[in-house]
Amino acid sequence: MKKKFAVILSMLMVALITLSACGGGSSQKDATTSADGKIKIEYWHVNAETQGGITVDELVKTFNESQDDIEVVAKYNPDMYKGLMQNLQAEIAAGNHPAIVQVGWAFLDYFSNNFEYQDPVAVNEKYDQEDPTFLKDNFMPNILDLAKDSKGNQVGVPYSLSTPVLYLNRDLLKEAGLDPAGPKTWEELNEFSKTIKEKTGKYGFYFQEPADNWATQGLLESNGAKFITDGKATIASKEGIAAYQFWADMVADGTALHTSWDEGMQSFVDGNVAMAYTTIARRESVQKGAQFDVATTTSPAWEGKEINIPAGGCFLGITAVDDEQIEAAWKFEKFLYSVESVAKWTMGTGYVPPRTGVDTAEDGLKKFYEENHMMKAATDQMDKVVPWASFPGDAGLQAEQILLDVRDQILGGQVSAEEGLTDAQNKINELLK
């Protein structure tokens, strides 16, 4: 009897060990070549089903069908670019390398400082003998520059490009007797909001509050402030403070809603907020939920000033390390940047095409734009796009965090914009030393 028991016990152990061993065999050994001898590369993305996940699958499928010796495996990373960066940290710490990853703009410098990556222009030249200048030929220099880090290295190629636009609930605007075309300036937006609050009792405005400062940068820099000047934080300039205080004042007098991104957009979509300033990537979800006459308009300007809005979204970085993988990664990347693929990407997500020649091409987006007026606001302002302020060095993420912390303090009314921003600026510059 005891023997029987010992047998069972040891079977249990063996099962445990083999379970782990088997798992290892299937997922690890052939990470680079699949069973049929194909080169297998991983494409890491953040695109949930509501944000282009469907299109990613289509694109990968099309590409794999067109290739005999390369197989792309798309890997979804939850929790956006931050989540992807977390997973990448851990994966690389464990000694594995995906081939292509989406890197959020806020992580540009962090990525280039901490990860091994391939300069896409160099890869283009080295591995694509037929078309060694593909990137230079098809990308506007200012767009390609978005993916340069603070030291001037080309870290990747812009892929998902978004800009913040102003969403309008035209029904509410009309109800309050306002121009349904929406405000053109921030000052006007303030007036609109006050009227809406008085006439309808609802919130006039919601300014997006995600875990980054992308739209905030647009608000401040359009007023003439600069997040970063010569590698130092300069956010607490007169203009920066004024713009921030403007937002805080709207929250304080109850015309603007101060809440989390999802809740804020929920309230816009169900008609409790008249105007929302957020990314064009939300277009589809807003359109699907809204029961009212919804429209978008270009980012408001400050009276008499130029609009400066940062590019949102991500670039593609090549993290493959051996030649075979890099070459395969390039082939896939080139496929993603073809006119057809980019068009598909825009239609599936609402991101603005990063390369030239897509907007007007018949097989591109011409028809799509004609049917989707809401996209127009985003494409119209592409010439105003500036790089996302990415603080240099290892402390960049913490600098970003300091700005997020101060946002809650200022909007919550605990400190004035002047105090908050000055303090944040000092802290960041202390870190950047």
Next chain:
Amino acid sequence: MKSIQLKNIVKRYGNNTVVSQLNLDFEAGKRTILLGPSGCGKSTILRMIAGLEDISEGDLLMGGERMNDVVPGDRDVAMVFQNYALFPHMTVEENIGYALKIHKVNEKERQDRVSSAIKMLELEGYEKRTPRELSGGQRQRVALARAVVKQSHYFLLDEPLSNLDAQLRVHARKELLNLHETYKQTFIYVTHDQIEAMTLGHNIALLYNGDLQMYGTPVDFYNKPANVFTATFIGSPSANISHVTFRNGRVFIGNQNLVLPEVWQAHLTATGMEEMFIGIHPETVWISDTPTENSLSGLVTTVENYGGRWGIHIDIDNENWIVVMKEDVPVKGSTVYLAPDFKKMHFFHPETELNLGSPFH
């Protein structure tokens, strides 16, 4: 049948010695009772024999073989637990057949043995019931059947009747006797009840604080208690013990004295002691309400009705005695005169409390 011998057995839990240097023989085929108040170590001894407790020192011989390190399952003992230890998830039948199943006795024989045990203990008709559907008495019989069916040499019982009510207990005692007469195993029975011990035992081992107080037949226990403890433990009510002084052929109790018969005088003089304990069983004293020759006088403080017998509590110069009588009961507060039966009297050593012996035995 085989005997069990304990040789210099010691049981310790940490620094706490529960059984010290115990030597005991359990005669083959005889019923031996381990008797004693709770905490005296009697159950521990039983469990050591069964192998459920390790033996700290000494030898356990079963059938002449040293068994200290043999696993319980191979000691060939059947045991009945105080709470019966019936498996609640098995039927009566399954419970009884469990041991046979474990020992891989073949199906046919198993059935035969189980059904004969069931018949023997009058459990027919209850085969398919689970223990919780049985009465206390029935459960006790299942536990017995379970032990019987094993046909082992040794039969250990740990207070098997303590969960039964008084009437059932008498019946169950008789049943146990019948069982043993049939199978004649070496039978060890743990109890704190002296009546059970007296009625069931061929031999009784009385324990107190892990020490053997007396080993003997039930008759010896009453007639020749080995020491004060034994005298007070046996009998209901137990023996009256008083400190006395023996001088000039008399024993002095308080301010009174009794003249001892000559045989006693000689016997006690030979011990050379003056101070000692006297032990007198309550049934061995005559009481009268008029003064008699060579008697003690005392005041009746309480009269208890035992049903057909009375217990008379008497204060003899601050010594409290109990006397049992059947008729002519004195009333509370009256003065009575006590004349003990000198043949049934015991004297004990003042320090060791050992029986000083009797010239009548």
Next chain:
Amino acid sequence: MKIKEHQLGLHFLFILTVLVLLFPLVYALSNSFKTLNDAFNNVFSLIPREFTLQNYIHVFTRLDFMRIVGNTFFISTTVTIFKIITSLLAAYSLVFFNFKGKNTLYFILLSTMFIPFTVTMIPNYLTISSWGLGDSLIGVLIPQLADVLGIFLLRQSMRGIPRSLIEYAQLEGASTYNIITGIVIPLIRPNIISTGILFFVNSWNEYVWPVLILKTKSKFTLSLALQMFISSEGGTDFTIAMAVSVMTMIIPITLYLIFQRYILDTFTTSGVK
């Protein structure tokens, strides 16, 4: 008369508690049958303005949902079986054997309940990855095996078994194997079942770890399926998320309803006796 009012008040209190606790479930169910538009604009009504199965259809057509359920089921079942066996052995050892350092060992194991999972997360991720188990179902389930809850619960229930039953079996020569399979397991079967269900449900609801480990769609579990419809940038597709939530809840709730009595009994003895 005072007594009656008193009972009424009590019932009111308990019904209110039940409503508060169960409202989210009803809300999820109701919204999973609404269109997104309906969900945004018809907040109050628990009955959809236009009843739609679109959310469920979407989930099933867009995702290989049966596979996702299968993956989750595989992980939860495996975790449950292994944990029941290992916990049973450990608990048996704690209750019915005496050995040096037993209490210390139990103390140490019990104290792991108090280790915040953030402590073990990073090193475990590295371990799993270095074994080549990143992005695999096995990688998701293995670390879940280190859980003291089962030892705790089964130890409690085994303590309820009268020692004499085990002693009797030993006396009859039953081996440890016989005792465990023939006596201990049948006697505490309800506790084993409910502990198993708890393991299953906890593993089923596991969130942070699978989301950290899994990346390939064919290996997704329900937690990731839910995550797929929540994106900060693209927005949350609320009604689809609700459909996924309902699908996620169905199995634990069904199990609970079937074995409710066992589960409640086990927990009523998991306290301190």
Next chain:
Amino acid sequence: MQKRTKKGKWDHIKAFGFFIPVLLVFTIFVFTPFFKTLYLSFFEWNLISPKKTFVGLSNYIALFQDPVTVKVLSNTFVYILIMLVVNFIVPYIMSYMMAIMLKKGQNFYKGAIFLPYVISLVVGSILYLWILNPVSGPIGLIARTFGIRLPIWSKTDGLVLLILSLITSWKLFGYNFIVLFAAVNNIPKEIIEVAKLDGISNWHIFKDIVTPMSSATGIYVLIITIVQGLQQGFTPIKVVTQGGPNYGSASLTYQSYHEAFTLYHIGKSSALSVLTMVLFMVLLALEFYFVERNVYYEN
């Protein structure tokens, strides 16, 4: 027949052998990581860099100088406090009401109240995020019909702690309730009947008879509430507020997750985890002191 003998140590070996599977997984996935975290708390590291810089105690010093630590600690204590009220005192009183006062419907209430315990807290958090949306959720809309604008709780210090605790309690309430109910229900009815005959009020019965007689379970639930609250409280924080506003809802557990996976301060995160563990260990010591030592288990 050859008799098997107890081979002195065999039982010990078997007893220990039964622990091998458990010890194996615990060693790999709990004990080793535990010491690794302790080790990492003395380094500065970002999880991927091949270079770990030994910094001695400076991570700990930085923690003690950081005002955020103070805030997170005080949040944690507020969470604990709210949990104790909502998840310990309330179910204690309610279990008394059910066991002693309520005459009918016990089984239904028990079953229904326990139900959320089997449901994912992630699902619960998402649901409550919608239901409790102060502008657009059902409660917010009702309030508005009365002309009240609810505070935006997710951005309001203090209030955010309360709401997140309530969300966590939604899942854990049932378990605590059931366990406490069992303890209260196990008190011999005669004792309470005698008290009622003597005209003692329900409150006094609860305070003077029920609480002391169920105190062992009471303390167990008390400690489980604190610890589970802290562990499970992580989920709604992560799903709903990500620690905001300005660390207004971050607990110790969340903060060490945040330091590690948002800022990649592995050293500082580890130090914070160690600090959290010390806190937990104190609670555990209390648990053993009160529950395991002072309680007599019948064999």
